[in-house]
Amino acid sequence: MSEILQKARRAKLVSRRVALLNSAVKNRALKTMARCLRENTAAILKANALDIKKAKKDRLAPALMDRLSLTAGRIKDMAVSLQDLAGLADPNNQILAKIKRPNGLDIEKISVPMGVIAVIYEARPNVTADAAGLCFKAGSAVILRGGSDAARSNKAIAAVLRESLRAERLPADIIQLVETAGRQTAAELMTLRQYIDLLVPRGGAGLIRRTVEESLVPVIETGTGNCHVYVDKYADLKKALAITINAKTQRPSVCNAAESLLVHKDAASRFLPAALPALRNAGVAIHGCAATRKYASYVLKASAEDYAREYLALEISIKVVKSIDEAIEHIHRYGTRHTEAIVTENRRNARRFLSEVDASAVLVNASTRFTDGGEFGFGCEIGISTQKLHARGPLGLKELMSYKYLVRGNGQIRQ
Amino acid sequence: MSEILQKARRAKLVSRRVALLNSAVKNRALKTMARCLRENTAAILKANALDIKKAKKDRLAPALMDRLSLTAGRIKDMAVSLQDLAGLADPNNQILAKIKRPNGLDIEKISVPMGVIAVIYEARPNVTADAAGLCFKAGSAVILRGGSDAARSNKAIAAVLRESLRAERLPADIIQLVETAGRQTAAELMTLRQYIDLLVPRGGAGLIRRTVEESLVPVIETGTGNCHVYVDKYADLKKALAITINAKTQRPSVCNAAESLLVHKDAASRFLPAALPALRNAGVAIHGCAATRKYASYVLKASAEDYAREYLALEISIKVVKSIDEAIEHIHRYGTRHTEAIVTENRRNARRFLSEVDASAVLVNASTRFTDGGEFGFGCEIGISTQKLHARGPLGLKELMSYKYLVRGNGQIRQ
Numbered sequence: 001m002s003e004i005l006q007k008a009r010r011a012k013l014v015s016r017r018v019a020l021l022n023s024a025v026k027n028r029a030l031k032t033m034a035r036c037l038r039e040n041t042a043a044i045l046k047a048n049a050l051d052i053k054k055a056k057k058d059r060l061a062p063a064l065m066d067r068l069s070l071t072a073g074r075i076k077d078m079a080v081s082l083q084d085l086a087g088l089a090d091p092n093n094q095i096l097a098k099i100k101r102p103n104g105l106d107i108e109k110i111s112v113p114m115g116v117i118a119v120i121y122e123a124r125p126n127v128t129a130d131a132a133g134l135c136f137k138a139g140s141a142v143i144l145r146g147g148s149d150a151a152r153s154n155k156a157i158a159a160v161l162r163e164s165l166r167a168e169r170l171p172a173d174i175i176q177l178v179e180t181a182g183r184q185t186a187a188e189l190m191t192l193r194q195y196i197d198l199l200v201p202r203g204g205a206g207l208i209r210r211t212v213e214e215s216l217v218p219v220i221e222t223g224t225g226n227c228h229v230y231v232d233k234y235a236d237l238k239k240a241l242a243i244t245i246n247a248k249t250q251r252p253s254v255c256n257a258a259e260s261l262l263v264h265k266d267a268a269s270r271f272l273p274a275a276l277p278a279l280r281n282a283g284v285a286i287h288g289c290a291a292t293r294k295y296a297s298y299v300l301k302a303s304a305e306d307y308a309r310e311y312l313a314l315e316i317s318i319k320v321v322k323s324i325d326e327a328i329e330h331i332h333r334y335g336t337r338h339t340e341a342i343v344t345e346n347r348r349n350a351r352r353f354l355s356e357v358d359a360s361a362v363l364v365n366a367s368t369r370f371t372d373g374g375e376f377g378f379g380c381e382i383g384i385s386t387q388k389l390h391a392r393g394p395l396g397l398k399e400l401m402s403y404k405y406l407v408r409g410n411g412q413i414r415q
Numbered sequence: 416m417s418e419i420l421q422k423a424r425r426a427k428l429v430s431r432r433v434a435l436l437n438s439a440v441k442n443r444a445l446k447t448m449a450r451c452l453r454e455n456t457a458a459i460l461k462a463n464a465l466d467i468k469k470a471k472k473d474r475l476a477p478a479l480m481d482r483l484s485l486t487a488g489r490i491k492d493m494a495v496s497l498q499d500l501a502g503l504a505d506p507n508n509q510i511l512a513k514i515k516r517p518n519g520l521d522i523e524k525i526s527v528p529m530g531v532i533a534v535i536y537e538a539r540p541n542v543t544a545d546a547a548g549l550c551f552k553a554g555s556a557v558i559l560r561g562g563s564d565a566a567r568s569n570k571a572i573a574a575v576l577r578e579s580l581r582a583e584r585l586p587a588d589i590i591q592l593v594e595t596a597g598r599q600t601a602a603e604l605m606t607l608r609q610y611i612d613l614l615v616p617r618g619g620a621g622l623i624r625r626t627v628e629e630s631l632v633p634v635i636e637t638g639t640g641n642c643h644v645y646v647d648k649y650a651d652l653k654k655a656l657a658i659t660i661n662a663k664t665q666r667p668s669v670c671n672a673a674e675s676l677l678v679h680k681d682a683a684s685r686f687l688p689a690a691l692p693a694l695r696n697a698g699v700a701i702h703g704c705a706a707t708r709k710y711a712s713y714v715l716k717a718s719a720e721d722y723a724r725e726y727l728a729l730e731i732s733i734k735v736v737k738s739i740d741e742a743i744e745h746i747h748r749y750g751t752r753h754t755e756a757i758v759t760e761n762r763r764n765a766r767r768f769l770s771e772v773d774a775s776a777v778l779v780n781a782s783t784r785f786t787d788g789g790e791f792g793f794g795c796e797i798g799i800s801t802q803k804l805h806a807r808g809p810l811g812l813k814e815l816m817s818y819k820y821l822v823r824g825n826g827q828i829r830q
Contacts, residue, residue, distance in 0.1 A: 242826060
């Protein structure tokens with residue numbers, strides 16, 4: 001039997017037990033995990049150093065290298081996240097609805113755990129602790145399949161988490177890490193519909209696409225964000241500038257960063273002469289339409305590909321549009337249904353944008369960077385869903401739950 | 416361009432319009448559809464007669480023939496369903512949650528339509544009207560792909576529905592029927608993730624399996640029900656008998672009918688001598704374990720396959736179990752997470768069964784036949800989901816919705 005199949009079967013088995021754990025037991029275990037991570041900082045850093053040594057030899061890209069690198073501070077952050085999880089409300093066993101039927105049947109809709117959640121991710125070892133903690137608090141067993149670059153770090157972190165579970169007299173198999181290297185392990189996970197209830201891919205567009213295409217297990221697609229800021233004719237241009245700069249430059253590598261700026265033609269002559277140098281000063285490469293390029297010589301020519309692209313870097317595409325309709329059409333064509341923002345003081349345009357733009361989050365007069373579990377008050381998240389099924393936007397604890405109906409009768413039969 | 420691709424693109428286009436229709440407009444259109452169906456009864460019956468003639472020539476199975484056959488009464492039922500839909504609350508644009516953030520951001524989580532829903536179904540032409548009506552009321556465009564046996568009936572019904580939309584000055588393409596025959600049309604639908612937001616297969620286990628395996632479009636798996644009735648040691652045996660007979664025989668061809676009976680050993684000697692002849696008198700073929708077979712000579716020997724089987728007919732498997740634990744284990748092993756019932760007067764056992772049995776609906780002292788959109792008070796349903804993602808149990812209007820976050824600020828940027 002393969003490692004994957006073995007681990008998936010064990011996960012299914014323990015998932016029944018973790019689903020029934022009460023909040024106090026789960027929270028105590030989360031605190032123990034946090035403490036043990038701190039206590040094992042040296043061992044984790046040692047494992048991480050080996051990963052980094054190998055990554056240097058393999059000439060890993062600097063951005064990946066940064067994601068891979070752990071420090072005592074980053075390990076402490078993981079511990080704090082686990083401790084914070086312990087403080088959040090238990091999402092399990094919540095009454096979502098009550099229905100009383102004329103025939104006397106009492107129906108309760110209650111939240112229940114997914115069962116077994118598999119998370120496929122890339123070079124970031126902190127996902128090992130974050131995803132494990134979230135799934136555990138949500139009452140599910142978890143199978144973690146991290147990238148091979150972080151293999152040793154992930155193994156060290158998972159070992160600490162599993163040891164913490166054992167110390168709390170809980171089955172270590174509630175948290176399992178795939179150790180066999182190679183693409184086929186992810187492919188095998190995707191086939192095990194009878195053992196795995198949900199698959200969450202966390203990573204680049206390639207991983208997401210492959211998961212969606214290959215998986216028989218239900219998937220929540222996360223993370224592709226070609227987000228727009230639309231500066232309306234009626235925008236407060238001071239707000240527009242602050243939002244544009246923040247959305248593009250505050251953290252360009254993440255999915256809720258803005259990739260494209262749309263400017264109403266009547267605002268362009270007032271807005272672009274300020275916005276273009278501000279973007280340039282922030283180190284942003286600018287691709288613009290002909291109307292944009294009139295305002296600055298350093299604006300490169302934007303192609304359709306630029307409008308479709310998720311740069312994830314200090315790079316932006318800009319288009320001057322004739323109307324809010326053209327802005328909405330452009331977003332409909334190029335957007336990825338992640339996050340879209342309008343800057344306007346006009347209520348009617350705000351309302352139109354909110355109702356007509358199809359995205360997980362639509363914002364008025366705020367930076368796209370706010371689409372985030374922490375910023376929404378969820379306390380945590382495992383990713384941002386860009387699909388419409390099950391959950392949209394930040395995936396917090398509630399979004400990792402399923403539900404069932406409890407029906408109580410006194411002998412009712414159907415007529 | 417293929418018929419499917421053309422229709423999927425048109426559906427995506429009109430989906431934006433139908434999502435914004437107000438309730439009054441949708442309800443009026445539903446009533447017009449109902450009226451037009453009634454007025455076109457003769458034409459629909461004529462088309463149906465051609466399907467039936469062909470089905471007879473093709474020697475279609477009697478059960479399928481029955482599903483295929485329309486009468487004036489069945490057409491009236493379709494019309495009544497559409498009219499009833501007009502009376503239900505609009506599931507769109509409902510505020511699901513409000514979040515006020517310390518930074519002043521106002522977040523609203525509101526229900527929004529899925530967009531484009533594709534429904535793949537088999538020989539029942541009434542699904543054409545039911546599914547179209549449900550998706551329309553839920554604010555989505557729909558692509559219907561019915562079985563080839565019902566091609567002419569479906570075409571006649573869809574034509575009436577589309578004509579009704581036109582009469583209400585709405586785009587007929589809100590409701591589209593696939594007319595090209597052959598399996599490849601379903602296969603093509605399953606690839607169009609960029610145009611179709613949700614795929615609901617309605618039909619036999621083969622169709623469901625194929626859809627789950629092949630579809631790139633998110634699927635809600637419906638309809639496989641290996642449902643159990645467990646008669647506990649502490650059961651009221653009068654209730655147990657009524658529930659067993661009702662769950663098995665009231666409508667054996669549907670997914671919420673019971674397929675298996677589990678009896679606690681301490682109840683067996685009191686319950687089975689009454690239950691076995693009652694089942695036999697109702698025409699039910701019985702497959703039992705050794706302990707069951709002691710009570711009647713006509714009980715056939717049950718194999719593991721019998722316990723796994725969804726008979727969808729007057730046939731049942733029976734097992735005497737040592738304890739509620741064995742009952743729960745058996746259900747875990749053979750159940751399909753659809754509907755499971757316990758008959759007991761013992762509160763602790765009821766509670767254990769409700770919390771430990773993993774199914775869309777778990778019932779105490781009531782027939783499994785109650786897992787149904789109508790019986791739950793939803794007013795309608797498009798199927799019963801047996802997966803944990805998105806929706807579980809009866810899929811009514813609410814379950815066909817997605818959501819989005821509306822975020823209102825006054826210039827907030829992220830720190």
